[in-house]
Amino acid sequence: MRTRSVLATIAALSLLATACSRADEGEDTSDTAAQDQGAAAELRLGYFPNVTHAPALIGLEKGLFEKELGKTKLTRQEFNAGPNEVSALLGGSLDIGFIGSGPAINAYAKSNGKAVRLISGVTSGGxxxxxxxxxxxxxxxxxxxxxxxxxxxxxxxxxxxxxxxxxxxxxxxxxxxxxxxxxxxxxxxxxxxxxxxxxxxxxxxxxxxxxxxxxxxxxxxxxKFPTTVLVVRTEFLDEHPQTVKAFLKGLVASIGYAEDSPEDAQAAVNKQLEALTGKALKPETIKRAWSNITLTFDPIAGQFKQLAQDQVTAGIAEKAPEVGGFADLTQLNAVLREAGKPEVDAGGLDKK
Missing domain, CATH: 3.40.190.10 (Periplasmic binding protein-like II)
Incomplete structure (x- = not known):
């Protein structure tokens, strides 16, 4: 019996030592820390061949996303409209998507607020x-x-x-x-x-x-209304926050490029449209289209509750989707601070 008692004591001390060792190493058992896997090997990006997705097209044409992503492989996928892109996001075949505000809300609502997060604005108007x-x-x-x-x-x-x-x-x-x-x-x-x-x-x-x-x-x-926004799969954000931040740096660079060189930016957009659709826009067409949009990091989050209610008025939904907790602008605002730019407001969408 004495032997068994000694063995039990040794076993207990061993377990305690292991726990202390893990604590000393700074192990964090929270979900976020456990899921953070560093830079992603691949980022699968969704977007439309539309002028309202101009920052995506500029960033792709000028290599601004790849520059920030480093060794992370960027894979592209084009969509014609938001609902198809929502299916890809919810199905796990897409990581980050440039998408309309309505489908973005639907992706959040369909997953009970779990699958996606709003991480930036892209364009207003258009x-x-x-x-x-x-x-x-x-x-x-x-x-x-x-x-x-x-x-x-x-x-x-x-x-x-x-x-x-x-x-x-x-x-x-x-x-x-x-x-x-x-x-x-x-x-x-x-x-x-x-x-x-x-x-x-x-x-x-x-x-x-x-x-x-x-x-x-x-x-x-x-x-002002959010025509295009940027969303990310929540799992991807948790597992690869530094990759998401790097992509947002590319987005900031893309919009900055358009602000500094609007004619060159339009040419970049047109070149991407030609590659995607087989035909470039006429100069007068892209000039007119460009004049109708505003490129912005601000998702104009304060209007999302109204956008959710609009789905009821439109007969698309019986009940307005819940949008509380949808926005996570942490990484974007960190990038903006580092670039010396004003931060954007989550409009209460960061809280449930």
Missing amino acids: AQLVTTSDISKPEDLAGKTVVTPQLGNTQDVALKKWLAGKDLTGKVQVTNMENAQTLDAFKGGQVQAAWLPEPWSSRLVLEAGAKVFLDEKELWPDG
């Missing part, structure tokens, strides 16, 4: 309702076909909310098409109106004879 010349008032849209890029995307929600406010719900045929198909359909007379992001609204105006019926800027305070 969406218009364009129509045939005979449409002069909202009532003229009754019986007409209006196109948006995809069901539930940012422009789809904006259109349906606006239609509801004009008592036109159910009186207008809303359909969804890829942007290039919308241009052809408008030229052929199959559709009479479209709510589109840039450069597609400009292309319909300059190439298909459409007119601007409404610029979405007119519907928001000071004309």
Whole structure:
């Protein structure tokens, strides 16, 4: 019995010594510390071939993201609209995505606030309702076909909310098409109106004879609303915070490049669009599209509760998605501080 007692004491002391050793090494058993795996071997990036995603296109064309990422391999994937990108994020095949504010909210809501985090703004503005010349008032849209890029995307929600406010719900045929198909359909007379992001609204105006019926800027305070934002999978953020920070440095450099050299930035965007779509924009098209957007790190977070409520008004959701806790601007503000730039406000979205 004495032998067993001695052995038990030795075992207990051994366990205590092991625990003390781990404590001395500074081991942190919190989830974040346990998950931090340093720089990622690969970062899978999603974005659209749109002018509203200009910072993504500039950064890719000029190698600004790769410069900051170092040995981390950057893999690209293009999307036509937000819902498809949401599926990729939630399915784990994408790490960081440039995406519209509406689908970004949906990604957060569908995962019960777990799968993604809002980490930066990208662009404000750059969406218009364009129509045939005979449409002069909202009532003229009754019986007409209006196109948006995809069901539930940012422009789809904006259109349906606006239609509801004009008592036109159910009186207008809303359909969804890829942007290039919308241009052809408008030229052929199959559709009479479209709510589109840039450069597609400009292309319909300059190439298909459409007119601007409404610029979405007119519907928001000071004309500011988050058209494109940047989101990251929460797991990727936890596992590779330094990689996320490096990518954000590339984003800051991209927007800075556009501010310092707007003509060169437009040329960079156009070169990427040509590579992605097989055709560059005409100079007048990209110039018009560029004039309708504002590149900004600020996600304009204070408007996200309204954007969530808009989904109910639009008939996309029965209940406004919860957006509390969606934003994590820690890495962005660290980058901005280091660059001597003003920090951005989370607008309460950093708290549940």
